[in-house]
Amino acid sequence: MPTTTFRIAPSILSADFARLGDEVRGVIDAGADLIHFDVMDNHYVPNLTVGPLVCEAIKPHCKVPIDVHLMVKPVDRIVGDFAKAGASIISFHPEASEHVHRTLGLIRDAGCKAGLVFNPGTPLDHLDHVMDLVDLVLIMSVNPGFGGQSFIASSLAKVTEARKRIDATGREIWLEVDGGIKADNIGAVAKAGADTFVAGSAIFGAGDRAAAIRKMRAELGAR
Ligand code: DX5
Ligand code: ZN
Numbered sequence: 001m002p003t004t005t006f007r008i009a010p011s012i013l014s015a016d017f018a019r020l021g022d023e024v025r026g027v028i029d030a031g032a033d034l035i036h037f038d039v040m041d042n043h044y045v046p047n048l049t050v051g052p053l054v055c056e057a058i059k060p061h062c063k064v065p066i067d068v069h070l071m072v073k074p075v076d077r078i079v080g081d082f083a084k085a086g087a088s089i090i091s092f093h094p095e096a097s098e099h100v101h102r103t104l105g106l107i108r109d110a111g112c113k114a115g116l117v118f119n120p121g122t123p124l125d126h127l128d129h130v131m132d133l134v135d136l137v138l139i140m141s142v143n144p145g146f147g148g149q150s151f152i153a154s155s156l157a158k159v160t161e162a163r164k165r166i167d168a169t170g171r172e173i174w175l176e177v178d179g180g181i182k183a184d185n186i187g188a189v190a191k192a193g194a195d196t197f198v199a200g201s202a203i204f205g206a207g208d209r210a211a212a213i214r215k216m217r218a219e220l221g222a223r
Contacts, residue, residue, distance in 0.1 A: 004195050006220045007033035008213055009067050009176070011200035012058075013049065013147040020054070021061040027203060030210035031217070034067040036178070036198045037087070038147075044073035044096050045145040052081040059086035069117065069178065069198075071144050072096065075103050083110035091115025091138050091176075094126040104133035115176070119143060120152050124161055131169055137162050139194070142179030147200040151180030156192045163193025183215040190220050 010032045015023040024035055037055055042048040055066060065088035072078060073096035082090055090107045094116060097103040107114035115136035118124060120143060127134065139162055141155035159177060166173045176196035177189050186197055197216065206212035 004190075006190065006217070007174075007196040008203075008216055009034035009036040009196060009198045010203040010209075010213075011036040011038055011069075011147065011178070011198050012204075013038045014200035014204035016204075017050075020058055023204070024058050024061045027209055027213075028062065028064055030203075031213040032064060032203075034065050034089075034196070035062050036200075037066050037068045038200075039068060039070050039072055039078075039082075040145065041072040044093065045071040047145045052078070052085040055082060055085035055087060062086070065089060067091070067176075067198075069115075069138065070096070074098070076106055079103070079106050080110055083107075083112050087112055089113040089115055089136055091117050091136060093117045093119065093122070093144070095119075095122065100126065101130050101133065104130055108133065108135075113174075115174075117144075117178075118158070118162075120155065120158075124158065124165060127162075127165055131165070131173075134173055136174040136176055136196070137166065138176040138178055140179050141177055141181070141189075144179075148205075149180055151182075151185050155179075156188060159189060159192035159194050166193075183212070183219050186216050187219040 010027040040047040040049040068087040070092040113135035117138040142149035177194045178198035182202040
């Protein structure tokens with residue numbers, strides 16, 4: 001049986017923003033595979049975070065890819081700015097784009113991998129007709145806007161359904177899960193079919209971040 005590559009993506013949302021460069025370097029040294037960069041606009045979601053300037057500022061501190069999660073509406077105008085700022089992956093919510101097919105194309109044309117994000121209440125049907133333009137599917141296991149929320153258990157069935165859709169393409173599309181991921185549920189999320197795991201509070205909130213990541217990897221290995 002082929003072995004799955006698992007990726008752990010700490011979300012900067014739970015980092016100390018006053019020392020973001022150090023924070024990012026620290027979790028990369030601690031074993032992070034990606035840096036998850038949450039962009040919130042106080043419009044599509046009820047919170048406001050950071051934009052391309054901050055992405056550009058952390059880029060020299062990131063020897064791993066930057067995984068930009070856009071929680072902004074509209075999406076298209078800001079895509080090029082994040083590509084220039086050093087994003088490797090740009091994901092967005094279908095509800096936030098009037099033209100999902102166009103937005104996926106814009107992201108790829110800018111040289112990035114394109115991801116589509118599904119809120120707990122958003123059906124996977126949005127993948128219909130655009131699967132060939134998608135490089136990553138991101139399943140939200142909390143409602144977007146805040147770190148530190150509890151994992152919504154019904155997300156597991158959705159991950160399984162997304163895995164089926166991805167496998168049917170025969171392409172290597174990443175399946176990421178975001179929200180409430182911790183060492184004690186990461187194994188179940190992987191079992192449902194995910195390969196990429198966002199964790200904010202469980203990593204940045206831990207006293208020993210390397211130990212937190214090691215524990216997650218151990219759970220992934222042990223399943
Ligand atoms: C929520 C964000 C998440 C969040 C995850 O809107 O997209 O990336 O930071 O944080 P935790 O792991 O604390 O749920
Ligand atoms: Zn996120």
